[in-house]
Amino acid sequence: MLIVDTDVVRVERRLRAGELTCPSCGAALAPWGHGRPREIRGDLGSRLFVRPRRSRCTGCRVTHVLLPEEIWPRRMDTAEVIGAGLEIAALGMGHRRRRRPPGHGGGDGPRLAAPFPPQVGGRPSALHCCSGRSRGRSGDGQIEHLTELNRLFTAWVETVYHRTVHSETGQPPIERWLGSIPRPLPLPSPADLREAFLWSEFRTVTKTATVSLHGNSYEVDPMLSGMRVELVFDPFDLTEIEVRASGRTTGKAVPHRVGRHTHPKASPETPAEPALPTGIDYLKILDETHTANTAKGINYSSLLDDGRGRQ
Incomplete structure (x- = not known):
């Protein structure tokens, strides 16, 4: 395999012009069909459909598959995705970690690790989530369901975290975020x-x-x-x-x-015909009914059970 530029048109022109050389003998490479089409996973869930170009050396007659530099050999992900995964693995993160991190209690049971350290500097105390069947909080104040944990976490973020001055930026996170929004908002071209x-x-x-x-x-x-x-x-x-x-x-x-000028599934939007007038002024009737209801006073004496308010 030979790693080449990501611009397929430029690579094809260089290949046909004999500018690509064999890594083994140094002779010029010639076009030799295409490889099997494949689907590569990109960043943020994107999909890349690639059919690698194949070449053959004019000297040693060895064939080479030309892969763009953004794709790794024998991998279904792009180099960017693989690099991000290696960085996450080096930090000890990822979905395969099952044990609790150090400092969050012992045991390897079904409990989730506490998302916060103990009460320090305005942070909430450690919350625990177990695999119990009941929802909400138990009698000793522990969290017994993930829904309750998420609700309390949202309350802490919106009430404490967003409004507490950050030690590095010197601003509350909510004010810093609102200040980053351009005024007025840019309009698309x-x-x-x-x-x-x-x-x-x-x-x-x-x-x-x-x-x-x-x-x-x-x-x-x-x-x-x-x-x-x-x-x-x-x-x-x-x-x-x-x-x-x-x-x-x-x-x-x-x-x-060209025999068809529009897509078979494309249908122009036709505005709906306006409704025929009924002759009834609904808003006027609603206003008169509301005025009549609010004009009547309330006889609080008549609300008593005894007969003091009766005449």
């Missing part, structure tokens, strides 16, 4: 708004550098042949298609044969 409402679908480019989308045929960059690309478009205008490979824009798709 028309280009960002249009990007938010675009649709996309994935297609594999044929050997003749074409893709099909709902009966339409488009021509793309020949460097993308055999690759899985993302087609970004306006559902009401299929004549303008933007092609993206590995999250990067590679240009516009040229319409070759």
Whole structure:
């Protein structure tokens, strides 16, 4: 395997120009098909669809798979995700830790570790959560259910933590957060708004550098042949298609044969017809009824059980 640049178009051009060399003998590499398509997990749950380019040395005839630098060999996660996992593991964190951290009591039972140290500097005392069936707090003041623990934690954060001056920043966290919000709030540009409402679908480019989308045929960059690309478009205008490979824009798709101009699932929004007037002024009737009810005084004497308020 050979690690290359993340720009697939640039790598394809260098490969066809003979600029990539074999790491074993130093001879130029030539195109040799593509590898198996695979799905790579990215940051924040994103998915990357990759079909690695294969090459063959013109000297020793050894084949090499060209992997982008953001992907590690024989791994289903990107290098960024793997690096973040290694940092978390080095800090002793992660979902596989089952024992209590030092200083939070002994035993390896089903109790959860206390989320706070003892009462120091305005922090709440240690809260415990056990696997009991009852909810709420027990008679000795301990927390017996996770729901009650979360409720008390929220109360502490909103009442104490957010309003206590931080020792390093010199500001309460809530004031520091509110101060970081720009005034007025920035508005998205028309280009960002249009990007938010675009649709996309994935297609594999044929050997003749074409893709099909709902009966339409488009021509793309020949460097993308055999690759899985993302087609970004306006559902009401299929004549303008933007092609993206590995999250990067590679240009516009040229319409070759267009028989459908709108997406089959795109339906224009038709405003509802206004309701016919009934001739009844509902707000006026409501106002008159409320005025009549509040105009009547209350005879407090008539509320007594005895007859002192009767006439």
